[in-house]
Amino acid sequence: MTSLSSVVETHDHKATPQVPLWVWLLGPYLAFLVLALLLPILYLASISIHTYSAQKIWSDILTLQNYAKLFDGYYVDVLLRTLRIGLVTTLACTILGAPLAYWLGRCSRKMLAVGLFLIVVPMMVSTVIRAFGWMILLGRNGLINQASVQLGFGRWLNIMNTEPAVVIALVQICLPLMVLPTMAAVEKIPMSLEEAATNLGAAPFQLFRRILLPLASPGLASGALLSFVVAISVVVTPALMGGRTNRMVGNEIYDQVITAMNWPFASAMAVVLIVIVIFLLASSLALGRVLERRANARHVT
Amino acid sequence: MYAKSLPLRIFVFVTFVFLLAPIVVVVLVSFNPTSAFKIPTTAVSFKWYEKFFSLAGFRDSLFLISLPVAVASSVVATAIGTLAATGLQRSRIFARDLVESFFMLPLLIPSILLGAALYLVYSGMGLAGSFWTIVVGHSLLGIPYVIKVVGAGLAAVDKRLEEAAISLGCTPTQAFIRVVLPVIRSSILSGAIFAFIVSFSDINLALFIAGPKTTTLPIHIYSQIFWEGDPTIAAASTTQIFIVGGLLLLIQRLFNVRMSF
Numbered sequence: 260m261t262s263l264s265s266v267v268e269t270h271d272h273k274a275t276p277q278v279p280l281w282v283w284l285l286g287p288y289l290a291f292l293v294l295a296l297l298l299p300i301l302y303l304a305s306i307s308i309h310t311y312s313a314q315k316i317w318s319d320i321l322t323l324q325n326y327a328k329l330f331d332g333y334y335v336d337v338l339l340r341t342l343r344i345g346l347v348t349t350l351a352c353t354i355l356g357a358p359l360a361y362w363l364g365r366c367s368r369k370m371l372a373v374g375l376f377l378i379v380v381p382m383m384v385s386t387v388i389r390a391f392g393w394m395i396l397l398g399r400n401g402l403i404n405q406a407s408v409q410l411g412f413g414r415w416l417n418i419m420n421t422e423p424a425v426v427i428a429l430v431q432i433c434l435p436l437m438v439l440p441t442m443a444a445v446e447k448i449p450m451s452l453e454e455a456a457t458n459l460g461a462a463p464f465q466l467f468r469r470i471l472l473p474l475a476s477p478g479l480a481s482g483a484l485l486s487f488v489v490a491i492s493v494v495v496t497p498a499l500m501g502g503r504t505n506r507m508v509g510n511e512i513y514d515q516v517i518t519a520m521n522w523p524f525a526s527a528m529a530v531v532l533i534v535i536v537i538f539l540l541a542s543s544l545a546l547g548r549v550l551e552r553r554a555n556a557r558h559v560t
Numbered sequence: 561m562y563a564k565s566l567p568l569r570i571f572v573f574v575t576f577v578f579l580l581a582p583i584v585v586v587v588l589v590s591f592n593p594t595s596a597f598k599i600p601t602t603a604v605s606f607k608w609y610e611k612f613f614s615l616a617g618f619r620d621s622l623f624l625i626s627l628p629v630a631v632a633s634s635v636v637a638t639a640i641g642t643l644a645a646t647g648l649q650r651s652r653i654f655a656r657d658l659v660e661s662f663f664m665l666p667l668l669i670p671s672i673l674l675g676a677a678l679y680l681v682y683s684g685m686g687l688a689g690s691f692w693t694i695v696v697g698h699s700l701l702g703i704p705y706v707i708k709v710v711g712a713g714l715a716a717v718d719k720r721l722e723e724a725a726i727s728l729g730c731t732p733t734q735a736f737i738r739v740v741l742p743v744i745r746s747s748i749l750s751g752a753i754f755a756f757i758v759s760f761s762d763i764n765l766a767l768f769i770a771g772p773k774t775t776t777l778p779i780h781i782y783s784q785i786f787w788e789g790d791p792t793i794a795a796a797s798t799t800q801i802f803i804v805g806g807l808l809l810l811i812q813r814l815f816n817v818r819m820s821f
Contacts, residue, residue: 284647287640288663288703295700296665299677306680355575362572365563374576376812380805381579385761385778388797391785392582395589395597395794402585402599434579463562492670495763495782509672513767516676526680529673540668544661 300533307526317523325527334511338531341507344422345491348429349437352486353479355430356437360478361471363438364445382435390499393428394419420502428500429493433486440485444478445471477550484543488536508532583801590794597791608795618796621780629691629776630759633698637755640699641706642748646736648707649714667704674700675768682769689771697765702755709754709815713747714740746814753807753814761804 307325312318328334363374381389396402397418404414418424448471456466472479494509501507508528515525562568585599592598593605612618644663653659666674678697682688717740725735741748763778770779777800784793 279651281647281651281653284643284651285653285659288644291640291700291703292663292665295678295696296669296674299681300669300673302684303673303677303680355578358568358571359575362563362568372812376808377576377580380801380808381583383757383761383804383808384583384801385763385781385797387763387778387782387785388586388761388800389582391781391793391797392584392586394785395585396581398597401597405598428582431579431582434575466562488668488670492672493764494672494767499782499785512672512676516679516768522680525676529676532670533673536668536670536673 303526304530304533306522307530309523311521311523316520322523325523328524329527329531334528337506337508337511340422340505341491341509344425344429344497344507345487347426348433348490349483349487351426351430352433352437353483356434356441356482357475357479359434360438360441360475361445363442364448365450378435378438381431386432386493387495387499389431390428390496393424393431394499397424397427419500420504422501422505424500425497425505425507428496429490432493432496433489436485436489437479437482440482441475441478444475448474473553477547480543480546480550484539488539491535492532586794586797587801589791590798592791595790597794608791609799611790611792612795612799615792617775617780618777618792621775621777622796622799625691625770625774626760626777629694629698629774630756632692632695633702633759634752634756636695636699637702637706638748638752641703641751641755642710644703645707645710645714649711663707664704666700671701671762671764672768675765678765679768688769689774691774693769694766694774694776697769698759698762699755701762701765702758705754705758706748706751709751710744710747713744713750717743750811750815753811757804757807761800 306317308321308323309317310320310322310324329338363371363378366374394401397416398404399414399417399419401416401419403416407416408414418427452470452474453466456470461469491507492509493507494513497505497507497510508531512525512528512532515521515528519525588599589597590608591604591606592600593603593607647653648656648660648663674697678693679688682690682693687693721739721743722732722735725739726732730738761778762776763782766776766779767782770776775783777796781793781796784796
């Protein structure tokens with residue numbers, strides 16, 4: 260053994276690189292992140308304080324006019340609608356997702372493989388295809404109304420181009436984002452803890468309220484964050500499900516960038532969205548620390 | 561403890577029906593013989609697939625844009641992501657947790673914001689709508705997946721294998737390339753497939769940065785829905801669903817049951 264370890268040492272002496280290894284490994288991605296993500300977003304933010312000009316798209320004159328325009332009644336409505344849809348979607352995802360996550364975290368390995376596959380496939384299929392599926396189902400001449408007519412109940416379903424239609428499609432999009440982190444948190448809760456609580460007389464609701472909910476809350480919190488961020492920044496789903504009357508911030512940004520070519524105003528709306536996302540990320544990091552500490556404290560006691 | 565209780569099972573079943581409904585419906589409608597959006601009850605027809613492959617707009621968006629973009633993005637994301645995952649795992653770096661969350665940024669930044677920002681930059685440079693600009697954006701979306709999957713693979717490698725290789729005369733770099741890389745081959749392949757899928761089904765980024773000559777399949781489907789087309793849209797969508805589903809099945813075989821989430 261001594262001769263082998265001396266071989267290792269000689270190699271260590273030879274291999275003293277001038278550039279630290281992590282630069283080669285992490286450098287490419289860091290450079291990519293800065294060039295293709297951070298700088299473009301800073302560029303966008305800088306355009307938001309320039310004046311719109313019909314000839315050059317934006318001129319050098321600095322202004323806050325683009326942000327003032329956001330306080331117009333129409334844009335306030337759009338922003339409030341976006342936040343409301345995001346909130347309702349996140350709430351619905353929590354209610355639907357928590358039981359599903361519990362089941363996945365506790366079922367057999369075989370069922371878990373099937374269940375995960377059935378969650379990840381819908382998650383990975385393009386959102387435009389899923390909106391299209393909902394249109395086929397829920398439309399005026401959609402499958403539900405077709406079946407209803409054949410059964411003699413008439414065309415009662417008239418949900419397309421309403422806010423609930425947008426929410427239905429968004430819940431389907433965000434549900435996997437809620438379930439996956441929550442499932443990971445449930446898996447970490449030892450089964451013995453549930454058995455002990457039940458043996459000591461905890462009813463199912465008490466078990467849920469006192470044991471499962473506090474211990475799974477870090478997973479629920481990150482799931483809720485992901486769902487909300489995704490739900491407030493969609494374009495295709497409200498365009499297809501909500502019609503002209505249920506437009507969200509994403510639709511306005513898209514139209515201002517591509518159709519109206521008013522980049523300064525589009526950038527101002529984008530900056531508002533970024534600020535909301537950063538605020539949520541920061542508060543969730545803080546909340547996550549608190550929840551983790553509380554969960555650990557519970558584990559110890 | 562309550563995983564086997566009947567009410568929970570019913571709830572889970574209904575939730576799965578909700579989750580799968582829009583996708584199953586699209587698949588079924590694509591096989592119906594009429595031009596209405598109906599579920600076929602008497603006869604099954606492949607005519608919408610024939611039409612899908614005969615229309616240049618659909619065919620080109622799949623074979624000339626979406627598939628090549630996804631392959632290129634996957635290669636770029638896998639190369640950069642594998643390096644970064646190795647770096648996170650192996651080098652002593654300051655505030656690793658913070659760096660790790662920073663590396664997940666493309667997942668947390670809404671992709672429409674990234675799309676809008678990249679579009680403004682590309683337009684300023686006169687590059688908007690070109691093939692490689694989409695690849696840059698899609699690689700960025702894929703890298704976090706590669707880092708997660710490859711990172712999980714690296715964490716599971718037995719350290720003693722590498723130590724043995726080094727004590728038998730390999731340099732650390734040789735030991736990594738000849739011993740560790742073959743062991744994590746399947747995680748790297750899974751990461752590559754994830755990056756491929758993310759690019760292949762993206763619409764939020766492509767909505768901004770794809771040009772008239774680089775229309776991806778989801779973008780083409782989107783515009784056809786607005787023109788109220790026929791079930792050819794369903795056939796195109798089903799093609800995408802089967803490609804994505806097949807690849808995910810492959811990942812599950814390659815990697816493990818948990819799929820690294």
